[in-house]
Amino acid sequence: MKRYQAIFEGNRQWVQEKRRQQSDFFEHLANGQNPEFLYIGCSDSRVPANEIMGLAPGDVFVHRNVANLVVNTDLNAQSVIEYAVTHLEVDYIIVCGHYGCGGVRAAMQSEDLGLLNGWLREVRDVYRLHRHELDAIEDESARYRRLVELNVQEQCVHILKTACVQKQFMRRKRPTVHGWVFDLSDGLLRDLEIPFDEIMKDVRQIYRLGPDAG
Numbered sequence: 001m002k003r004y005q006a007i008f009e010g011n012r013q014w015v016q017e018k019r020r021q022q023s024d025f026f027e028h029l030a031n032g033q034n035p036e037f038l039y040i041g042c043s044d045s046r047v048p049a050n051e052i053m054g055l056a057p058g059d060v061f062v063h064r065n066v067a068n069l070v071v072n073t074d075l076n077a078q079s080v081i082e083y084a085v086t087h088l089e090v091d092y093i094i095v096c097g098h099y100g101c102g103g104v105r106a107a108m109q110s111e112d113l114g115l116l117n118g119w120l121r122e123v124r125d126v127y128r129l130h131r132h133e134l135d136a137i138e139d140e141s142a143r144y145r146r147l148v149e150l151n152v153q154e155q156c157v158h159i160l161k162t163a164c165v166q167k168q169f170m171r172r173k174r175p176t177v178h179g180w181v182f183d184l185s186d187g188l189l190r191d192l193e194i195p196f197d198e199i200m201k202d203v204r205q206i207y208r209l210g211p212d213a214g
């Protein structure tokens with residue numbers, strides 16, 4: 001129970017510290033949110049969105065799940081995207097994976113993971129899509145890292161296929177979509193600089209929902 005109670009002590013200290021830095025900090029927070037970023041990341045306890053981005057409360061709208069997936073039929077993720085894009089009008093959507101992701105590693109193995117099987121099948125689908133590239137990487141840890149990156153890329157593509165994202169983009173050329181990977185070993189974020197124009201050329205014909213949809 002001690003560790004549990006210590007959380008409240010930690011919270012009070014945090015409140016004091018925030019008030020010391022900015023006396024109206026909480027009045028400001030209570031007034032509403034206007035974040036520029038939607039961050040979709042992994043639930044992994046080592047990858048806290050605001051902290052690794054150096055951003056304060058109010059700066060980033062966050063969705064996290066195992067292996068940072070964006071699944072078309074996932075009402076939770078789709079609602080987060082809809083709200084962030086249509087109501088908050090975020091300018092940037094970021095999918096952030098991380099090296100050492102347990103969800104991605106599990107999908108590389110043939111173990112039965114119960115309920116997680118269906119969820120992680122999404123990552124297995126990413127492997128299947130990029131099988132030639134991945135199978136050509138002999139070193140297993142290098143292949144694992146590459147799958148983490150390709151998983152981020154494919155989730156970004158899923159976002160670009162979303163109707164609300166395409167509609168907003170047609171209206172105001174925002175939001176743009178970005179794929180990042182966080183490296184646990186040095187704490188640095190890496191922008192994968194995914195060439196979306198090229199990728200979308202292939203899929204645009206099938207998924208576009210309007211004449212200029214990006």
Ligand code: ZN
Nearest residue numbers: 042044101102
């Ligand atoms: Zn993870």
